[in-house]
Amino acid sequence: MRKSRSNIPKYHIVRIYLFSIMIYFMLILPVLLVLSLKMAPVLFERKGANGKQNRNETEASSQSGYFTHDEIEQIIGEANTQGEKILPEELETIPTKVDTISKTVVNKGSAIGEITPVIGKKSPFERTFSFLFQFVILFTVVAGLIINAPLKKFFIRKRRRKPVTDKLHTYCRKLLLYTPYINSGLLFLSFLVMHGFMVYMLVDRGNFEDILSRNLFQQFFYISLVATLLLVLFVFFWQKHRVNIIYLEHVFSEEELHKRQKVFLTGKIQNRLLVSSAMTTLLPLTIVLLYLVLSLTPVKDLGNMTPEQTEIIIGPYKSLISGIKFDSTKDLDSMYYVNAIDNILMFTGIGMGILVALIYIVFFVRWTTASILRPVEELLQNMRLTSGFQINNYTVVRSSDEIGELSEGYNHMTRRLVDYIDTISCMNEAYVRFVPREFLQILGKESFTDVTLGDQVQKEMTVVFSDIRSFSEMSEEMTPKENFDFINHYLGLMEPIFSRNNGFIDKYIGDSIMALFSESVDDAINAAIEMCIELRNFNAERRAMNKNEIDVGIGIHTGTLMLGIIGGKGRIDGTVISDAVNLASRLEGLTKTYGATIIVSEDALLKIRNKEKYKYRFLDVARVKGKRKSVNIFEILNGEPEEIQQGKLETQEIFQQAVEQYRNMRFDDARTHFEKITVSNPGDRVARLYAKRCSYYQKHGIPHNWAGAE
Secondary structure, eight states: OOOOGGGSOOOOOHHHHHHHHHHHHHHHHHHHHHHHHHHHHHHHHHHTOHHHHHHHHHHHHHOSSOBOHHHHHHHHHHHHHTTOOOOHHHHTTSOBOEETTTTEEOOTTOOTTOOEEOTTOOOHHHHHHHHIIIIIIHHHHHHHHHHHHHHHHHHHHHHTTOOOOHHHHHHHHHHHTTHHHHHHHHHHHHHHHHHHHHHHHHHOGGGOSSHHHHHHHHHHHHHHHHHHHHHHHHHHHHHHHHIIIIIHHHHSOHHHHTSOOTTSOOOOHHHHHHHHHIIIIIHHHHHHHHHHHHTOEEGGGGOSOOHHHHHHHHGGGGGTSTTSOOOHHHHHTTOEEOOHHHHHHHHHHHHHHHHHHHHHHHHHHHHHHHHHHHHHHHHHHHHHHHHTTOOOOOOOOOOSSHHHHHHHHHHHHHHHHHHHHHHHHHHHHHHHHHSOHHHHHHHTOSSGGGOOTTOEEEEEEEEEEEEETTHHHHHTTSOHHHHHHHHHHHHHHHHHHHHHTTEEEEEEETTEEEEEESSOHHHHHHHHHHHHHHHHHHHHHHHHTTOOOOOEEEEEEEEEEEEEEEEOSSOEEEEEEOHHHHHHHHHHHHHHHHTOSEEEEHHHHHTOSOGGGOOEEEEEEEOOTTOSSOEEEEEEOTTSOHHHHHHHHHTHHHHHHHHHHHHTTOHHHHHHHHHHHHHHOTTOHHHHHHHHHHHHHHHHOOOTTOOSBO
């Protein structure tokens, strides 16, 4: 079926990338928000203090006797091993210097483990996002456009009604089914490289200014991993939906769409629904749970707390545990709390997770619904068409699950049904060659299966009987194969003439043809005239091949017929039983006697609707074999060659006068006129026949019961 331009879709890939990346940023937005809150003062301070920081770095590097960060950690570790504790105020007495290995310095009075980067060095977050924008997004979009360019070009040309080259079509057929894997794999590869870069930065602690920054970056890493998984799966299922539901039928041929493609992995609807549920609930819920976990901070990270700090951590629940033996220092170390910034991270992360879950629900419900309802609706529509006897309808196989298997099975059933009906149609066509369809219509039957032995109908019809003259003598000079070839050639030329004139051939009897006409005698006479014309063309071909010409005789009679089915249980046949058939056959035999090509009975002549159209003359009163009554017979002249027609028409008046004299037994006058006709028209064999009869009766006399009939 030809598709209009409006039905040919546009091929989209960039918007899939961009929308998916937008979801990725929505999932990591809480981390970005906390990062902006934390880094805003630092960035503001850096803006006007670059010179001062550079000077502090120079002074720190020139001092001697300072301890590096690693040395300070070693001192603290040894003190902890010996059971000693170093108070924060004691750290102020420990001098610091530049760590030439990690490129960081430990400032006096800073908390344990806080690390300050060398001025001018980008933070891991800045480097990661720079890598994300410059490599991941740019690489993905550019590479995706290059890979999908042939499909883009294919659909543009299809929409503009421009020709598509076979090379492009073949390539797109191979590429289309793999695009979900290619496009999602491209994103996965890009983000995999980015996360490898993040792992590299996490290994080197010197990339972070303090432990808090490193923890925040580690949280960002975990969130980004889960977000990447959602991103890649989203691209995969979106592109797969568009391929199976939108693009498939515009690229593949109908035969290819009727079966499952090899790229389709065998699956089940249950698995598809499970995947859809996981994508819409479990994975977004994983983001929520991850934010909850990352928002928790161990209480032990606060160090030694005063009773007031402990009361703040425990809050109003202190009264509940006051009666219980509770070691605040030991037991609180195993607990967690959520600080103010982590609250922002947690609630924003939960909100984004819920929002993304809603987006996924909207998209996946739509995709899942379309992937199930669209094939089912197509299948139901085709089944309705099939039930309405529109058999040749196939459905597109869009999946490999139970619906795909059902669609493929329906196509297989339809193909078998079409083949079966084609076989039945061929058999019916073959039956029609043996028993004409018009015969069934006259019997009032729609199919051969409705015909039963004894079915019959009485109807007035015109019978045409045609036969090749002297065919027996001619066939003796030919081999059996030549006989069959000759007969088939001749009958093949004559058979269409009857159908063109609203008749049908009832049967072939060797070289004879018996045809029936139910509408009018005019149709039968027109067919006989056309046979004569076709015969002259046939003889012209035989003369060109130095072969003998042939002649035919045609008898036409109108009467009441009985058409019906005769035979036994094992063999039946349709036939016509009537005296009219015998008379038509006898009239055809008289054509040889009278030298005429077409002879019609008086009954047929009287029922001609348009007598002015035909040229005819009275021939004789004949008593045919098998009939008691005599029959008036006439000759149709239209089928004769032009010169013979003209000669007979010019002598028709004197011919009719001579026939009248003959019937009145005035044989002398009749013979004189007939001989005069033969002189002016030597081709008139009827006049010569009458002249011989007159001479015979003059010499031998007439029978006592003679009434002018022969």
